[in-house]
Structure formats: C-alpha cells, structure tokens
Amino acid sequence: MIKQAKVRATAHTNIALIKYWGKADVSLNIPTTSSLSMTLDKFYTTTELSFDASGQDRLILNGEGTDATRVKGFLDLVRQKTGQDFPGLLIDSQNHVPTAAGLASSASSFAALTGALVRLLDLPENDREMSRIARIGSGSASRSIFGNFAIWNKGHDDASSYAEPFYDEDIGLSMIVAEISQKEKKMSSTRGMQLAQKAPSYGAWVEKSARQLKEMKSAVQAHDIEQIGLIAQDNALGMHEQNRLCPEPFDYFIDETRQVLAFTEACYRSGLLAFATMDAGPNVKIITDKASETELLARFKNEFPNMAFEIAHAGGGLSYD
Numbered sequence: 001m002i003k004q005a006k007v008r009a010t011a012h013t014n015i016a017l018i019k020y021w022g023k024a025d026v027s028l029n030i031p032t033t034s035s036l037s038m039t040l041d042k043f044y045t046t047t048e049l050s051f052d053a054s055g056q057d058r059l060i061l062n063g064e065g066t067d068a069t070r071v072k073g074f075l076d077l078v079r080q081k082t083g084q085d086f087p088g089l090l091i092d093s094q095n096h097v098p099t100a101a102g103l104a105s106s107a108s109s110f111a112a113l114t115g116a117l118v119r120l121l122d123l124p125e126n127d128r129e130m131s132r133i134a135r136i137g138s139g140s141a142s143r144s145i146f147g148n149f150a151i152w153n154k155g156h157d158d159a160s161s162y163a164e165p166f167y168d169e170d171i172g173l174s175m176i177v178a179e180i181s182q183k184e185k186k187m188s189s190t191r192g193m194q195l196a197q198k199a200p201s202y203g204a205w206v207e208k209s210a211r212q213l214k215e216m217k218s219a220v221q222a223h224d225i226e227q228i229g230l231i232a233q234d235n236a237l238g239m240h241e242q243n244r245l246c247p248e249p250f251d252y253f254i255d256e257t258r259q260v261l262a263f264t265e266a267c268y269r270s271g272l273l274a275f276a277t278m279d280a281g282p283n284v285k286i287i288t289d290k291a292s293e294t295e296l297l298a299r300f301k302n303e304f305p306n307m308a309f310e311i312a313h314a315g316g317g318l319s320y321d
Helices: 068-080 107-120 127-137 189-196 202-221 225-246 253-269 293-303
Strands: 006-018 023-024 035-050 060-063 064-066 090-097 148-154 163-165 172-180 275-277 284-289 310-311
Touching: 006 023, 006 127, 006 202, 006 225, 023 189, 035 107, 035 172, 035 310, 060 293, 068 107, 068 127, 068 202, 090 107, 107 127, 127 163, 127 253, 148 202, 163 172, 163 293, 172 293, 189 225, 202 225, 225 275, 253 284, 253 293, 293 310
Parallel strands: 060 090
Antiparallel strands: 006 035, 035 090, 035 148, 060 064, 148 163, 172 284, 172 310, 275 284
C-alpha cells in the first residue's frame, strides 16, 4: 500500500572510529569486522522519492541526471527482499558531502534513500530492518540510520548483520575535517577492500580490530577523548597499511594527506588532543574535544592556508521533512 505520493528523508554521514574494511559476503555487504561510528552533524544527504511516470528508476543528484546503475541494483534487491515489485522511482538527492572522496557520501545517501523508500511503500519503520536494507546499498549506510554512536554488528548473514545505537550522550568529541580533495577517488571502496583482504597481514588486522572495538566501547562510555583518538588512529592507519601491503599495492594518501597526518602528530606532541582517522580517500578527520577545537583549528588553518576545514560534532539519525 502506498502511504504517500512523495517522501523526503535526510540522513547524515558517519565516521567509523573502528573501521569496516573488508567483506565476508560481497553481494550482501556482510563485513569481516564489526565497527563503531559517530554520526556527524555537518555532512548529510536529503533525498526526495516519488514514483516516476516512465516506469524506470531515475537518479537526479544535485540537480543533474546521473547514472542510476548502482541505485537500480539496490532497488531491485529491495524489491526481491520485500516481495514488493514497486514501479520505477525518481530519486532526487541533494548531497551535502564531497562525493567519493572518503567522507562517507554513500552512507548518508543510501540511509536517506532507505528511509524514504520505507515510508513511501508504507513498510514497517523498524530501525534494525532499515539498517539491514541500507547495508545492502552501502555497508556504512547501516550506521547512518542512527545518531551519535552506533555499532554495526558484522553478523554472518543478512538477518544478523545490522547496526544499532550504542551511546546517545554528548561526550564532547569534535572532528576537524580537512577537505584535502573533492576529486573522486581513483580506487572504489569495494575494489579497495577486495585487494586489501589479500594482504598477508590482513587477518592480524581483523583480530586486532576486534580487540580495539572492545577498548573503544569502554573509551566512549568513559568520555575519554584521548583514548578514543589513540585507538581510532591506530585502527585507521592499520587499515590503510593493508592497502599498501596487498599483492597489488595502492594508496589513498596524497602528499597533502601525509602533511596533515604529520602536523596532527606534532600538535599532539605539543600537548593538544589531536588524532587522525581516515576512510577510503585522501581526506583526514582530526579527532579532538570541544575545549581544544578552536585552538587546533587555528593551528591547522595557519599551517595549511589553502585547505578547507570544517568542524563537526555528533549528529542525529534518519529524519523526515
């Protein structure tokens, strides 16, 4: 049953403090590790969804028609999963995130699309089920259904792999996002994961990540920003090391990435809370606290006057207009 003729939903990006980097099941986006993230207030996607008179699935991104192959594949899987052979959809998305540059644009995009789709088709608005559906489009999107801190349980099949809220208090954590590049990354996340999983040290990284997840949960609950930053930085740098150690080595880092990482380390040595985390792309997120963010931002702007920076804090989950 159709509940509304048109629905608009908004979802925010999330940044994993314990990373998802590798798939146990490619078709269902079942990960090799559980992950923990913070949803950001700054970067988001708003998607308006309606039925299309052409009967085809069409995608408009930031006002321009674009290739809908990936979205159509996702919608076809949802049709199969729900048993609802709904007609073609017009997906009109405004993406307030640099696309494919390592700022989790697909997470907010597929979470917003999932939320709009569930309401448009009058499906039960069950957060866990929406997380599972969003996961099929983009693994990280499973976490963007939720605000603040969320955990994506890796599971072992479609039913057991889903995200859920973990901690819903403001712990004073800030992220300074260094927007080093808005260019599309040369290696897709999916392909990058496939290659990284062939690294001889990948299994050890997975085992360490499981230990770090437990440590991160304790650090978040203790509001220990320094410990959160140290664990997140080590986890992220270990993830990127797998890319360089695999049989077909590749790297998301560019020169400016390395410069920002080195300056982050220098700021920490000087006594400020400053720790780096990165996803699949050249941009760096610097973890700090609200008490230090102004001074730290000033230092980064002085050191990198031609680079764009944004301060982000914990944001909300899926919402509707």
